[in-house]
Structure formats: structure tokens, C-alpha cells
Amino acid sequence: MQHDFANACSLVPAGGSRAALVxxxxxxxxxxxxWAEWFRIIGFAHxxxxxxxxxxxxxxxxxxxxxxxxxxxxxxxxxPGLRSEWRSLRSWGDLAEFADDRMCRQLLxxxxxxxxxxxxxxxxxxxxxxxxxxxxxxxxxxxxxxxQAHLRHLEEGRCELCLYENFEAVPxxxxxxxxxxxTLFKVPAGRVPKTPLGERGMQxxxxxxxxxxxxxxxxxxxxxxxxxxxxxxxxxxxxxLLVRDATGEVERLRGCGAAWSTYPESELLTMDLGFxxxxxxxxxxxxxxxxxxxxHHDRLFRKYDHLKDFxxxxxxxxxxxxPSFHLEARDCYVRHxxxxxxxxxxxxxxxxxxxxxxxxWSRRGGPG
Numbered sequence: 001m002q003h004d005f006a007n008a009c010s011l012v013p014a015g016g017s018r019a020a021l022v023x024x025x026x027x028x029x030x031x032x033x034x035w036a037e038w039f040r041i042i043g044f045a046h047x048x049x050x051x052x053x054x055x056x057x058x059x060x061x062x063x064x065x066x067x068x069x070x071x072x073x074x075x076x077x078x079x080p081g082l083r084s085e086w087r088s089l090r091s092w093g094d095l096a097e098f099a100d101d102r103m104c105r106q107l108l109x110x111x112x113x114x115x116x117x118x119x120x121x122x123x124x125x126x127x128x129x130x131x132x133x134x135x136x137x138x139x140x141x142x143x144x145x146x147x148q149a150h151l152r153h154l155e156e157g158r159c160e161l162c163l164y165e166n167f168e169a170v171p172x173x174x175x176x177x178x179x180x181x182x183t184l185f186k187v188p189a190g191r192v193p194k195t196p197l198g199e200r201g202m203q204x205x206x207x208x209x210x211x212x213x214x215x216x217x218x219x220x221x222x223x224x225x226x227x228x229x230x231x232x233x234x235x236x237x238x239x240x241l242l243v244r245d246a247t248g249e250v251e252r253l254r255g256c257g258a259a260w261s262t263y264p265e266s267e268l269l270t271m272d273l274g275f276x277x278x279x280x281x282x283x284x285x286x287x288x289x290x291x292x293x294x295x296h297h298d299r300l301f302r303k304y305d306h307l308k309d310f311x312x313x314x315x316x317x318x319x320x321x322x323p324s325f326h327l328e329a330r331d332c333y334v335r336h337x338x339x340x341x342x343x344x345x346x347x348x349x350x351x352x353x354x355x356x357x358x359x360x361w362s363r364r365g366g367p368g
Contacts, residue, residue: 007067007068007069008037008040008067008068008069008072009068009069009071009072010040010043010044010045010046010071010072011040011041011043012043012044012045013043013148016043016148016151017129017130017148017151017152017155018045018046018127018128018129018130019043019044019045019128019129019130019131019132019147019151019224020044020045020046020047020048020117020126020128020130020131020132021039021044021046021047021048021131021132021133021134021140022048022050022109022110022113022131022132022133023047023048023049023050023133023134023135023136024050024051024052024102024105024106024109024135025049025050025051025052025057025135025136026051026052026053026056026057026306027053027056027057027299027302027303027306028057028060028136029057029059029060030176030177030299031136031137031176031177031178031179032057032060032063032064032136033060033063033064033067034177034179034180035136035139035179036064036068036073038139038179039139039140040068040072042140042141042142042147043142043146043147043148044132044147045072045125045128046071046072046073046074046125046126046128047068047072047073047074048074048076048113048116048126049064049073049074049075049076050076050077050078050082050105050109050112050113051075051076051077051078052078052102052105053078054077054078054079061075061077070125071125072125074125074126076109076112078105082112083099085112086099086108086112089108089111089112089115089235090111090233090235090245091107091108091111091235091245092108095107095108095315097316098314098315098316101314101315103239103314103315103319104314104315106133106239107235107236107237107238107239110131110133110235110236110239110242111233111234111235111236113131114131114225114227114233114234114235114236115233117131117227117229118227118228118229118231118232118233119233120229122229127229128227129151129155129226129227130151130154130224130225130226130227131224131225131227131242132222132223132224133222133223133224133236133239133242134222134289137178137291137292137293137295138166138222138289138290138291138292139179139289139290139292140164140222140287140288140289140290141287141288141289141290142286142287143282143283143284143285143286143287144282144286145282145283145286149283150283150284150287153281153283153284154226154260154284155226157260158256158257158258159226159258159259159260160225160226160253160258160259161223161224161225161226161241161242161243161253161258161259161260161276162223162224162259162260162261162262162284162287163221163222163223163240163241163259163260163261163262163263163273163276164221164222164223164224164261164262164287164288164289165188165190165191165221165261165262165263165288165289166188166218166219166220166221166222166288166289166290166291167185167186167187167188167288167289167290167291168185168186168215168216168217168219168291168293169182169184169185169290169291169292169293169295170182170184170185170186170356171184171294171295171296171356172184172356173356174295174296174297174298174349174352175295175296176295176296176298176299178292178295178296179292182292182295185290186205186214186215188219188263188267189202189214189215189219189267190263190264190266190267202214208354208355209324209325209328209355210323210328211322211323211324211325211327211328212323213323213324213325216293216294216324216325216326216355217291217293217294217324217325217326218240218291220240220241220271221240221241221261221262221263221289222240222289223240223241223242224242225242225243225244234246241273243259250275251275253275253276254274254275257277259275259276259277260276260277260278260279260284261273261276261277261278261279262278262279262284262285262287262288263276263278264278265278294325294329294352294355296352297345297348297349297352297353298345300329300348300351300352301333301341301344301345301348303329304329304330304332304333304348305333305341305344307330308333308334309330309334310330312327325355328351329348329351332344332347332348332351333348335347
């Protein structure tokens with residue numbers, strides 16, 4: 001990505017609400033700058049980037065720091081220094097034994113970031129009003145009203161937590177530039193018309209996976225939480241829902257109606273999130289998360305070559321990875337390990353080909 005500017009700053013209007021993003025990243029050299037620039041353009045105040053493998057991403061980190069100002073972007077590299085700071089977090093006692101798990105490190109990094117935001121001096125780059133958690137293959141899309149109108153509406157409604165539906169990308173061909181190339185998305189299941197045609201469409205996608213799932217990866221959204229700079233730092237219990245860890249917090253949110261979502265009530269009840277209130281106003285409902293997984297066979301190989309034969313349970317069995325494309329891709333990688341890297345790459349390429357958008361493959365003579 002070519003830039004004709006340096007020291008790029010945030011574009012938050014004077015007096016506007018300040019939204020920040022926290023993310024744990026690895027192997028992002030081919031899309032970091034496009035991703036970061038999107039958030040700057042839509043009006044985010046700051047990106048808190050935690051690099052899980054700073055050696056792998058050294059050149060990407062250097063390039064990003066050479067373009068973006070410290071006002072907009074800060075980088076924390078995994079290592080002894082960060083791990084030492086984790087030990088002072090209130091969640092460390094519960095998570096310490098699982099720190100080799102990437103999801104655990106994400107939770108620790110979010111808690112570390114929340115503490116930075118909570119303790120930030122007024123007027124400093126880290127003094128923000130809202131904190132979003134997203135991965136490097138996800139974009140937040142504000143409603144047509146814009147990010148500021150969206151955040152102002154949340155604040156006027158005394159919202160403290162907002163859960164956004166995610167839409168899953170459907171690449172029509174392999175691409176390492178998904179944010180630029182992909183234009184098709186699966187809508188969340190709750191938005192699919194309850195008609196015979198809608199049902200057939202979901203079943204058609206489900207038949208493409210061993211697990212029979214409509215989405216390849218997660219479908220329970222991502223969230224943003226209000227930062228209380230006059231309160232205590234909190235540690236979320238989920239990378240999807242930034243609920244504070246205080247006893248009774250869920251009931252407090254239920255009682256005051258401070259947890260909102262773009263999901264319909266039926267979906268929230270299915271996810272056991274009855275304390276979250278669905279919102280139909282377009283200034284909220286128009287916001288979404290776009291998820292771009294498995295957009296290129298080489299990136300998919302790199303992912304599972306790093307994860308290898310990971311267990312299907314996490315946190316000592318506290319979380320069980322359900323049957324999914326995630327496990328299907330893992331098994332494909334492991335099954336062809338004796339055949340060598342080229343065979344693994346070929347098989348993962350074929351695996352992703354079968355999940356692609358039907359129109360492009362039909363035009364190429366492949367299965368629709």
C-alpha cells in the first residue's frame with residue numbers, strides 16, 4: 001500500500017467521542033496498513049496493537065510506526081516485559097496457566113489495554129471513551145450516520161456495552177487483499193429471510209462443510225465497551241463480549257438496560273444473552289463487523305502451520321471448540337503432514353475452493 005503522507009494522525013473532530021481498537025496480531029504484513037488506515041478514515045482515535053510474534057512482523061511494525069503518529073497508533077510487543085505486566089492484572093490468577101493459548105493472551109492484552117485507558121491522563125492519546133476488540137481480518141463499519149453519531153447515540157442512551165453482528169466474507173477467488181477485493185458477504189443467520197428460499201440458501205452453504213455450519217467461523221459477533229476513566233479497570237471474560245468481570249455485572253446491565261446489540265432478540269436468547277437489548281434504530285442497527293477469514297490458501301496454510309494440531313478444548317475444558325471449518329482445516333493440515341508441505345498447501349487450497357462464492361467458480365468451470 002503506497003502512502004504519500006507521514007505521521008498520520010487520528011481524524012476525531014474536536015469534542016468528539018474517542019473510540020479505540022485493541023487487537024492481538026500475528027503475520028499481518030500483507031494487510032496491516034490497509035486495515036489500520038480504514039480505522040483512521042472512519043474516525044477511530046487510537047489503535048492499541050499487541051504483536052504476538054514481533055520478530056515475524058518486524059518489518060510491518062517498522063513501516064506502520066513510520067507512517068502513523070503516536071497519537072493514533074501504539075505498539076506493544078510480546079515478550080518478558082509484557083508478561084511481567086500481565087502478572088499485575090486482576091485476571092492473571094485465573095489465566096496464568098493458559099497463557100500459551102492465543103485466546104488467553106488476547107484476554108490478557110485486552111485487560112492490559114483497559115487498564116491503560118482507565119489510567120490515561122486527560123487529553124493523552126490513550127484517553128478514550130470506547131474500546132472495540134477486533135482481529136486483523138475484521139473491519140468495523142459504522143452506520144450511514146457515521147461513527148460519531150453512532151457513539152453519541154449510545155452515550156445518550158446510557159449504553160455501556162454494544163455487541164455487533166458479524167458478516168462473513170465470501171471471496172470469489174483467492175486474494176491477499178481481501179479488504180479491497182471481496183464484495184460478497186454472508187449475512188448473519190438472524191437476517192436471512194424466513195422463507196423457503198432463505199432456508200435453501202443457508203442449507204446450500206451448510207452442505208459445503210463437514211460440520212454443516214452456515215458460517216465457516218464464528219457467528220456471535222464482536223463488541224465495544226464504554227471506558228470508565230474514573231472507575232476500576234476490568235478484565236473481560238470473552239474476546240467477543242467485553243463484559244466486565246465484576247460479580248453481578250450481568251444483572252446490573254440487565255437492570256439498567258445498558259447492554260445493546262444489533263442482533264435480534266431471538267438470536268440473543270439462543271446465545272444465552274437475554275440481558276442484552278436488541279436495537280432497531282438505524283444509527284445502531286446499521287453498524288456491523290465484516291469478517292474476512294480464509295481468503296487465500298497461502299494465508300490459510302500459514303495459519304495452521306503455526307497452530308498445528310491444536311486441542312479442541314481451551315482453558316482446561318472451559319471452552320470446547322465446536323465442530324467447524326476451523327477444526328476441518330486443522331485436520332486437513334495434520335492429515336497431510338506426512339505428505340509434505342506442498343501436499344498440505346494443495347489440499348488446503350482445494351478445501352477453500354469448495355467454500356468459495358458459487359458464481360466465480362461456476363464461471364471458471366468449477367462446482368457451483
